[in-house]
Amino acid sequence: MSDIPDTHPRAASLRLRERLVEGLHAGIVTETGLIAHGRGEAIDYLLGERTHPFAERAVAAASAVLTLAAHPVVTTNGNVVALVGRELVALAEHHPRLAFEVNLFHHSPERAQRVLSHLRGLGLARAMHFSESAAPAVLPGLDSARRFMHPEGVGKADAVLVALEDGDRCQALVASGRTVVAIDLNPLSRTAKMAQVTIVDELTRVVPALDRQLLTDRTAPREELERRLAEYDNRAVLREAVAAIRTGFAGE
Numbered sequence: 548m549s550d551i552p553d554t555h556p557r558a559a560s561l562r563l564r565e566r567l568v569e570g571l572h573a574g575i576v577t578e579t580g581l582i583a584h585g586r587g588e589a590i591d592y593l594l595g596e597r598t599h600p601f602a603e604r605a606v607a608a609a610s611a612v613l614t615l616a617a618h619p620v621v622t623t624n625g626n627v628v629a630l631v632g633r634e635l636v637a638l639a640e641h642h643p644r645l646a647f648e649v650n651l652f653h654h655s656p657e658r659a660q661r662v663l664s665h666l667r668g669l670g671l672a673r674a675m676h677f678s679e680s681a682a683p684a685v686l687p688g689l690d691s692a693r694r695f696m697h698p699e700g701v702g703k704a705d706a707v708l709v710a711l712e713d714g715d716r717c718q719a720l721v722a723s724g725r726t727v728v729a730i731d732l733n734p735l736s737r738t739a740k741m742a743q744v745t746i747v748d749e750l751t752r753v754v755p756a757l758d759r760q761l762l763t764d765r766t767a768p769r770e771e772l773e774r775r776l777a778e779y780d781n782r783a784v785l786r787e788a789v790a791a792i793r794t795g796f797a798g799e
């Protein structure tokens with residue numbers, strides 16, 4: 548770990564890079580994960596590396612979706628585990644109703660085991676992976692190993708939180724009738740457009756904010772959460788995110 552002084556104007560961003568590089572060396576993150584992060588980092592730079600009101604509205608809607616769901620599941624990949632592994636442990640501790648499942652774009656049995664062991668080592672004992680089920684469920688519309696689901700995880704989920712997700716899987720999850728909440732800094736991505744709720748914000752800011760909102764919503768009346776969702780407009784959120792990026796380009 549290199550020495551990044553707190554006073555460095557880009558300290559937070561540089562530390563995230565380090566988490567990913569450490570994840571790469573631990574065999575959790577792939578080389579392409581670094582490239583994916585670079586794309587996100589560029590967009591976050593244009594967004595001023597801060598949470599915008601459209602992301603706050605999406606977090607509130609995401610919390611309503613997950614609170615109202617019968618079987619909400621958080622799915623994680625290598626980048627997510629490297630960036631917010633500890634925050635996921637806190638999320639799991641605070642919200643026993645949430646299930647967690649590892650799903651990898653670049654899948655191999657060895658890598659899946661490494662990611663799972665890492666998460667469990669951090670304290671997320673209930674993390675799942677399809678390989679530990681005798682009869683994995685299958686998500687139609689996908690050819691890769693990403694189609695397999697743990698029957699107690701995404702297999703029986705009615706709502707799924709995905710982060711830094713590939714568009715094909717997001718589309719297949721929505722087509723299967725599940726409600727999808729996506730965390731993705733790119734409002735133009737297929738994932739962002741397909742998901743019912745898209746949080747356009749940096750992952751490490753989103754997870755603690757979502758954790759807090761879920762705690763607040765635990766005592767919220769069901770009608771209030773349903774009303775929040777009825778009033779939520781994901782297209783408007785995406786439009787506002789694109790406008791904010793344009794503003795960033797204009798140097799304003």
Ligand code: PTJ
Pocket residue numbers: 575576577579580581583584585586587588590624625626630650651652653654710711712713714730731732733736748749750751
């Ligand atoms: O660990 P694996 O094998 O499952 O692979 C994970 C990656 C991320 C490599 C894989 O899912 C992938 O290639 O993703 P994409 O298609 O590049 O999509 C990642 C999306 O997440 C892009 O739209 C990025 O802008 C966005 N993104 C990247 N870093 C962040 C982010 N969004 C929020 N916070 C970030 N830190």
